[in-house]
Amino acid sequence: MTDTLSQYSVLSLYSAMAVYAIAFVLFTLDLARGASQDSAPVGEAKTVTVVPERRKLARIAMSLTVIGWLLQLAATVMRGLAASRVPWANMYEFAMTGTLIITGVFLLVNLKWDMKFLGSFVTGLVLLLLGLAATRYYVEIVPLPPALQSYWLVIHVFVATLATGFFALGFALSLMQLLQTKRENSVAANEKTRLGFLTRLPDSVQLENYAYRLIIIGFVLWTFTLIAGAIWAEKAWGRYWGWDTKEVWTFIIWTIYAGYIHARSTRGWRGSRSAWLAMIGFAAVMFNFTVVNIFFKGLHAYSGL
Amino acid sequence: MSRPSDHIDSKPVVDADAKIVNPNLGVVGWLRWFWRQLTSMRTALLLLLLLAIAAVPGSLVPQRSSDPNGVSQYFVDHKDTAPILDKFQMFDVYSSAWFSAIYLLLFISLIGCVLPRTKHHIEALRAAPPVTPANLVRLPAYAQLTVSGKSAEEVLEAARSVLKADRYRVARYDRAAGGKGKLKSAAAITVSAERGYMRESGNLIFHFALVGVLIAVGFGGGFGFAGQRAIYEGQAFTNSLIAFDSFNPGRFFDPVTLPPYTIKLDKFTAVYEEQNTNAIGQPVDYTADVTTQIKGEKPQKQTIKVNEPLRIAGTDVYLLGNGYAPTVTIRDPQGNVIFTDSVEFLPQDKNLTSLGVIKLPDGLSEQLGLIGFLYPTVSTGHSGASFSMYPDLIDPQLAFDVYSGDLGLDNGVPRSVFALDTKDMTKLAGRNSPLEAIELKPGETADLPNGLGTVTFDGVKRFVSLDIHRDPTQGWVLVFALTALAGLLISLFIPRRRMWVSVTENSDGSVTAECAGLARGDDPTLEGAVTTLKDKLERALGLTRD
Numbered sequence: 001m002t003d004t005l006s007q008y009s010v011l012s013l014y015s016a017m018a019v020y021a022i023a024f025v026l027f028t029l030d031l032a033r034g035a036s037q038d039s040a041p042v043g044e045a046k047t048v049t050v051v052p053e054r055r056k057l058a059r060i061a062m063s064l065t066v067i068g069w070l071l072q073l074a075a076t077v078m079r080g081l082a083a084s085r086v087p088w089a090n091m092y093e094f095a096m097t098g099t100l101i102i103t104g105v106f107l108l109v110n111l112k113w114d115m116k117f118l119g120s121f122v123t124g125l126v127l128l129l130l131g132l133a134a135t136r137y138y139v140e141i142v143p144l145p146p147a148l149q150s151y152w153l154v155i156h157v158f159v160a161t162l163a164t165g166f167f168a169l170g171f172a173l174s175l176m177q178l179l180q181t182k183r184e185n186s187v188a189a190n191e192k193t194r195l196g197f198l199t200r201l202p203d204s205v206q207l208e209n210y211a212y213r214l215i216i217i218g219f220v221l222w223t224f225t226l227i228a229g230a231i232w233a234e235k236a237w238g239r240y241w242g243w244d245t246k247e248v249w250t251f252i253i254w255t256i257y258a259g260y261i262h263a264r265s266t267r268g269w270r271g272s273r274s275a276w277l278a279m280i281g282f283a284a285v286m287f288n289f290t291v292v293n294i295f296f297k298g299l300h301a302y303s304g305l
Numbered sequence: 306m307s308r309p310s311d312h313i314d315s316k317p318v319v320d321a322d323a324k325i326v327n328p329n330l331g332v333v334g335w336l337r338w339f340w341r342q343l344t345s346m347r348t349a350l351l352l353l354l355l356l357a358i359a360a361v362p363g364s365l366v367p368q369r370s371s372d373p374n375g376v377s378q379y380f381v382d383h384k385d386t387a388p389i390l391d392k393f394q395m396f397d398v399y400s401s402a403w404f405s406a407i408y409l410l411l412f413i414s415l416i417g418c419v420l421p422r423t424k425h426h427i428e429a430l431r432a433a434p435p436v437t438p439a440n441l442v443r444l445p446a447y448a449q450l451t452v453s454g455k456s457a458e459e460v461l462e463a464a465r466s467v468l469k470a471d472r473y474r475v476a477r478y479d480r481a482a483g484g485k486g487k488l489k490s491a492a493a494i495t496v497s498a499e500r501g502y503m504r505e506s507g508n509l510i511f512h513f514a515l516v517g518v519l520i521a522v523g524f525g526g527g528f529g530f531a532g533q534r535a536i537y538e539g540q541a542f543t544n545s546l547i548a549f550d551s552f553n554p555g556r557f558f559d560p561v562t563l564p565p566y567t568i569k570l571d572k573f574t575a576v577y578e579e580q581n582t583n584a585i586g587q588p589v590d591y592t593a594d595v596t597t598q599i600k601g602e603k604p605q606k607q608t609i610k611v612n613e614p615l616r617i618a619g620t621d622v623y624l625l626g627n628g629y630a631p632t633v634t635i636r637d638p639q640g641n642v643i644f645t646d647s648v649e650f651l652p653q654d655k656n657l658t659s660l661g662v663i664k665l666p667d668g669l670s671e672q673l674g675l676i677g678f679l680y681p682t683v684s685t686g687h688s689g690a691s692f693s694m695y696p697d698l699i700d701p702q703l704a705f706d707v708y709s710g711d712l713g714l715d716n717g718v719p720r721s722v723f724a725l726d727t728k729d730m731t732k733l734a735g736r737n738s739p740l741e742a743i744e745l746k747p748g749e750t751a752d753l754p755n756g757l758g759t760v761t762f763d764g765v766k767r768f769v770s771l772d773i774h775r776d777p778t779q780g781w782v783l784v785f786a787l788t789a790l791a792g793l794l795i796s797l798f799i800p801r802r803r804m805w806v807s808v809t810e811n812s813d814g815s816v817t818a819e820c821a822g823l824a825r826g827d828d829p830t831l832e833g834a835v836t837t838l839k840d841k842l843e844r845a846l847g848l849t850r851d
């Protein structure tokens with residue numbers, strides 16, 4: 001029973017990846033065409049004339065992403081059922097649930113603001129992580145070690161992953177913002193630019209505002225993760241904070257994003273510099289998730305590898 | 306507004322700064338300049354980033370606080386670089402002078418920043434909203450409507466109550482007609498409103514709570530203690546200084562404050578996975594059944610689990626580790642017992658092959674040292690070497706290598722009970738020595754080499770290592786941390802904005818109401834808010850159905 005379920009889970013995950021791959025290609029084609037009437041913020045959509053042919057690619061890609069997400073959701077739920085616990089207790093499962101949440105946040109945010117132009121980034125990142133997970137990190141289902149048997153696993157890890165979803169979008173938006181700034185500068189100086197595909201995206205200030213709004217949500221969630229982690233550590237290891245490698249990196253990430261928030265409020269740092277900080281912050285998140293989990297030793301050695 | 310001078314929202318104060326920088330102003334001038342720098346946003350930002358960077362090395366190099374064995378190993382592996390790193394306190398990063406310097410500066414900067422803001426904010430809380438600007442069209446959000454059949458006063462009163470209902474603080478400012486020519490403005494009655502003071506309050510609460518966290522953490526380390534102790538089944542531990550295997554008191558810790566109680570380990574149960582073929586032998590549950598007794602009270606039966614520490618008399622007791630403690634009896638050739646005890650063996654692998662040491666300084670004709678290997682479920686590999694194939698006690702076997710010679714216990718150098726220094730000893734039994742290692746099943750007895758006596762393997766008990774802590778301020782740390790979180794939520798998600806409604810009379814007898822808004826800080830909903838204000842005003846004046 002457990003075996004069949006976990007096999008279906010794998011099957012479902014591979015199907016999700018195939019669908020994401022097609023979505024990725026379509027999103028990228030859409031971007032490359034300098035497309036994205038879509039990119040106009042919904043709030044201002046009244047003024048945008050919709051050109052149906054152009055929207056088509058991105059719309060199909062978006063629907064595919066939804067389908068891929070549902071398949072992945074099924075894969076994750078089956079994995080959890082097969083293991084009779086939450087499906088986030090080792091690297092493979094972190095990657096599976098984590099990317100599910102990243103895509104979920106992306107879909108959710110799209111309900112509010114049209115961000116299809118981030119589709120390439122999101123599906124690309126998710127494919128990369130899932131590919132790594134499926135080929136390098138796959139482990140059979142094993143029971144939870146005593147240290148992980150706690151409801152804090154459910155809360156702490158889930159919220160951390162949710163934060164990661166918001167930071168990921170913040171990263172992508174900040175990257176776009178930097179490129180957009182570059183393009184805007186070229187245009188202002190009457191120079192040629194190869195960044196023409198950004199023309200229809202929101203301008204750099206608008207991108208920065210989007211990035212900021214998503215990142216502060218991520219930051220609040222991360223703050224909560226930090227506190228919840230400390231509470232759990234106190235219960236499991238007898239101290240709420242011990243500068244274990246994972247704790248160190250959680251702290252570093254928190255500090256970088258606190259820096260980001262200040263940077264955006266500081267004259268001379270708003271704009272490109274704060275965008276760099278947002279990107280460094282997410283790089284640290286990814287580092288924490290991959291390198292620290294696998295290569296560093298410490299109490300948090302739960303990669304299952 | 307009293308934000309740091311280089312805050313994006315504050316007016317440039319370049320001139321004032323330039324004057325103060327002038328060295329002619331002397332020491333006080335320099336100090337003020339320095340203080341101003343320290344409490345600027347840029348400095349706070351740089352210190353934050355510096356703190357992030359400074360935290361990195363502690364994750365690359367083992368730390369004495371979290372991984373003392375790793376540090377020793379590092380000194381062995383990197384003979385040349387380790388001492389240099391040590392000079393830079395790389396093995397104590399988080400208590401190092403440089404790390405402390407960064408966060409102390411950061412917190413001084415924080416306090417220096419937050420105090421004036423608090424003062425200013427308290428004043429702002431008492432003050433009325435600011436005078437209505439003359440030209441509302443220029444503000445970032447603007448809407449207007451023209452009404453006939455209502456007086457200006459009626460419209461203004463409607464605007465006032467709408468704003469009040471939206472929990473704005475309001476003040477009325479009337480403006481006489483003024484200006485000339487193009488700049489001429491008609492007389493207007495206006496209402497000025499502001500809301501979202503909580504945003505700044507939340508921000509200040511957040512920053513103060515951080516200071517609280519820092520102070521609580523600092524004190525907690527000072528008054529608390531942490532001690533470790535291993536006990537085997539049947540053994541009791543009395544909470545007093547000498548009973549600990551290791552003990553780390555805080556700076557202000559007073560041993561008198563150790564609450565008097567005993568903890569006896571009745572039984573330790575480890576459950577290992579038996580069904581799942583991918584995880585045979587993986588631990589799934591550890592339970593320590595203990596009897597505790599606080600002095601002068603009745604004994605109580607309790608359990609300790611990994612995620613369920615025992616809270617007793619203001620201390621917390623954690624189940625940190627566990628292992629096997631084989632009971633061994635050693636007799637001299639006449640049959641007199643010279644040693645009998647359950648000896649804690651340290652687990653070496655996931656199947657709990659365990660290693661332990663027995664030292665026999667007196668009682669036999671020579672000093673003896675025994676290095677023991679316990680295989681809970683013994684099996685033999687191709688090479689003939691024994692190993693354990695399952696962590697539970699299915700078929701235990703105990704093997705001893707025997708050494709004779711100087712145990713080195715008399716020269717005052719402290720020796721670990723888990724290690725035998727064989728430098729000055731001769732190997733009598735075990736690999737590469739005259740005799741095979743001694744192998745015993747429970748209940749068996751064997752002769753020691755050279756007719757020195759006998760050794761008996763009486764059985765195996767489980768032991769647990771307990772971590773006993775007290776951190777009197779950890780509750781405070783939690784309270785401050787949660788306060789910070791609450792402050793953060795308020796400060797990031799409550800919009801702070803000013804709204805104005807200005808009503809003028811037109812020549813045809815109609816009146817025009819202009820609504821405008823200005824955000825302080827990030828406010829994605831400003832435009833919507835102004836439009837909503839206009840809509841509500843229309844509704845209040847009965848201009849729209851609904």
Ligand code: HEM
Binds near residue numbers: 262793826
């Ligand atoms: C331990 C050091 C610090 C940390 C961790 C920290 C963290 C934060 C965070 C997370 C925020 C955004 C949330 C909020 O608005 O409440 C914030 C905002 C702010 N911080 Fe700090 N802060 C620190 C030190 C400072 C210092 C030293 C200053 C003064 C120079 C400062 C001035 C501000 C200001 C003015 C804001 C509001 C920014 C805005 O208008 O958006 N902070 N801080």
